[in-house]
Amino acid sequence: DADVTQTPRNRITKTGKRIMLECSQTKGHDRMYWYRQDPGLGLRLIYYSFDVKDINKGEISDGYSVSRQAQAKFSLSLESAIPNQTALYFCATSDSSASGGPISYNEQFFGPGTRLTVL
């Protein structure tokens, strides 16, 4: 089945460490997204990419960076992790060609998530 995978699934690290979270997809989608989820705050967009050469900041990009290595791969890095980056991180994908006339559907499909704890 076409899928979205994330590695690692769980990670515990210490303040100041560099961390990379990886996302791969076999859906053939061109758009990829990174979100974090905190209790009571919902899903918040960190970065998104509409193709390999397109990287955009989301609403909470400070302290994060990304790399789109290929259409199927999108990595999120925490250069120097801090405790308030403890959260559940999700990668998502969507297909820009999926549309109904003038409406771009932009249905997003999520990976299983990475639970990150920064001590």
Next chain:
Amino acid sequence: QKEVEQNSGPLSVPEGAIASLNCTYSDRGSQSFFWYRQYSGKSPELIMSIYSNGDKEDGRFTAQLNKASQYVSLLIRDSQPSDSATYLCAVKFQGGGNKLTFGTGTQLKVEL
């Protein structure tokens, strides 16, 4: 700032009843609306999308959209304990650059 509002719940319904989940959004020009189901500790799963005013049915789920009143709702008929989850409403705002804005979700509990 463009917002999506949901009652956090929990919304408790007895097994077999209809669960009604509501969502309001701030931009009347929005065109795409989505409902996701999320079990505790798991990832959001897309269950419904709706783009036109009115109702859209898929099995036990019905999405209802009223653009004039800026709300979208999800009805779950014959609710089952397995429907117990948090339901996230997401909106693609006009001019939002093909991004989705999510509400904080409504927790649904289906009781035996």
